[in-house]
Amino acid sequence: MIRYHPLFQVDIAHDYFLSRGSAVFEAQPEADRIALTAVYSVGNFLEIFPDDPTRAKLAGHKMIFKTTGMGFLVAVQTDPSASAPRPAIPLAADFRLTFALRIKDPRFANYTELGPASTGFYRFGNDSNHAVAGISLLSQPVRAFDALRRYVAGETYSQASAATFDLFRALRDTGPAAAPVAGDWERIPPDTWNSAVAYPRGAIVLFANQLYRAVIDGPGPDLGNAAAWQSLGVLANQYVTAADAVLPAPAARTGGWFGAIDVSLGSGALALLNLDGTLRSPRYALRFLNRATRWRYIFPAAQPVGSGADVAPEAGDGRILVTSGLRPLTRFGAGARLQADVAATPASEEVLLPEPEIHRIRRQNAQWYSEIHLSNLPLGL
Numbered sequence: 001m002i003r004y005h006p007l008f009q010v011d012i013a014h015d016y017f018l019s020r021g022s023a024v025f026e027a028q029p030e031a032d033r034i035a036l037t038a039v040y041s042v043g044n045f046l047e048i049f050p051d052d053p054t055r056a057k058l059a060g061h062k063m064i065f066k067t068t069g070m071g072f073l074v075a076v077q078t079d080p081s082a083s084a085p086r087p088a089i090p091l092a093a094d095f096r097l098t099f100a101l102r103i104k105d106p107r108f109a110n111y112t113e114l115g116p117a118s119t120g121f122y123r124f125g126n127d128s129n130h131a132v133a134g135i136s137l138l139s140q141p142v143r144a145f146d147a148l149r150r151y152v153a154g155e156t157y158s159q160a161s162a163a164t165f166d167l168f169r170a171l172r173d174t175g176p177a178a179a180p181v182a183g184d185w186e187r188i189p190p191d192t193w194n195s196a197v198a199y200p201r202g203a204i205v206l207f208a209n210q211l212y213r214a215v216i217d218g219p220g221p222d223l224g225n226a227a228a229w230q231s232l233g234v235l236a237n238q239y240v241t242a243a244d245a246v247l248p249a250p251a252a253r254t255g256g257w258f259g260a261i262d263v264s265l266g267s268g269a270l271a272l273l274n275l276d277g278t279l280r281s282p283r284y285a286l287r288f289l290n291r292a293t294r295w296r297y298i299f300p301a302a303q304p305v306g307s308g309a310d311v312a313p314e315a316g317d318g319r320i321l322v323t324s325g326l327r328p329l330t331r332f333g334a335g336a337r338l339q340a341d342v343a344a345t346p347a348s349e350e351v352l353l354p355e356p357e358i359h360r361i362r363r364q365n366a367q368w369y370s371e372i373h374l375s376n377l378p379l380g381l
Contacts, residue, residue, distance in 0.1 A: 010073070012070065012286045013070070013287045016290035018037075019189075019330045027189070040069060045104055045108050046103065048067055057095075062077035062087075077089075086278045107359055111329045114288075119248065124240075124259065126262075129267065132165065133235065135285050139238060142167060151175045153366060153368050212232060240288050292368070293361055294370070295327055295372070296371045299321070303377055310338075312324065356372040
């Protein structure tokens with residue numbers, strides 16, 4: 001009987017589609033994660049296909065390529081006489097498959113933070129030897145802070161933190177500096193845990209890259225209390241960056257590729273096979289960071305700004321309201337508050353401005369801005 005078994009699988013995540021505002025996918029309620037996964041498709045922004053030599057190699061090794069909502073997989077026909085799954089045709093030491101990546105969404109660069117790169121071609125592979133918190137990553141590690149570098153707004157650096165990494169994003173152009181200038185950087189993703197909140201059973205919180213689920217109502221502030229909080233693991237907290245950018249081959253340039261994924265036999269946690277030649281069926285990951293911008297709202301006339309607002313007049317001009325800090329661009333995020341709800345009154349007075357569209361961003365004053373033009377609001381705040 002002919003049987004196929006997964007050789008490997010690649011999951012490609014993008015925080016623009018999977019995050020809600022500043023809350024990363026993993027820190028969201030289970031119902032939200034299910035809903036986001038149901039509508040997520042890599043095919044909305046990336047085309048993935050094997051190059052011509054790989055097509056021939058897939059056929060010659062009795063392998064099948066298939067795209068999935070999260071990326072793609074390759075299955076291989078197995079040896080029917082083996083006690084454990086192994087390829088029907090043994091893989092040579094120089095075995096390699098290459099899969100092209102081509103951008104389908106012309107707005108991809110607007111909502112994706114890749115940092116500065118000298119080339120527009122990105123190369124990923126299981127020879128990265130990059131595994132964090134049990135996740136096998138095809139991208140290179142996010143680089144540590146470099147005192148000699150000038151960073152641009154949106155660029156990231158990493159700092160080792162136990163089993164994972166703290167990531168920091170530049171709020172504006174900064175450096176070179178002997179140490180990070182605190183006011184020029186923000187840690188991402190931000191914690192969602194608030195010690196003052198009485199969480200219901202099942203709530204998920206993020207603190208210092210560690211995820212926890214409340215196992216009782218009102219679990220209290222001690223996240224180490226196993227009777228109240230269940231540890232769900234840590235975030236790998238690694239993304240595609242300029243460290244993955246390389247000079248492309250001529251064929252890639254003419255083919256309009258954004259990049260390529262190379263999969264070889266690999267080694268260690270990223271190996272395709274066990275030492276005895278049986279299949280490991282690894283699951284590889286690639287993750288894109290969503291861009292963060294300051295949101296600028298432009299009106300025909302000056303607008304009133306209520307208490308607890310997320311925006312303020314820019315340079316004293318009430319016609320232009322801007323957020324004080326960066327806000328991540330997300331497909332299903334929330335807008336900015338023009339007026340917070342006042343708890344002392346019976347009716348809700350919260351007023352939200354919409355999230356800006358991703359087609360209108362600009363660099364100004366060494367920062368990224370998103371702009372949206374709105375009609376005057378008939379409000380008396």
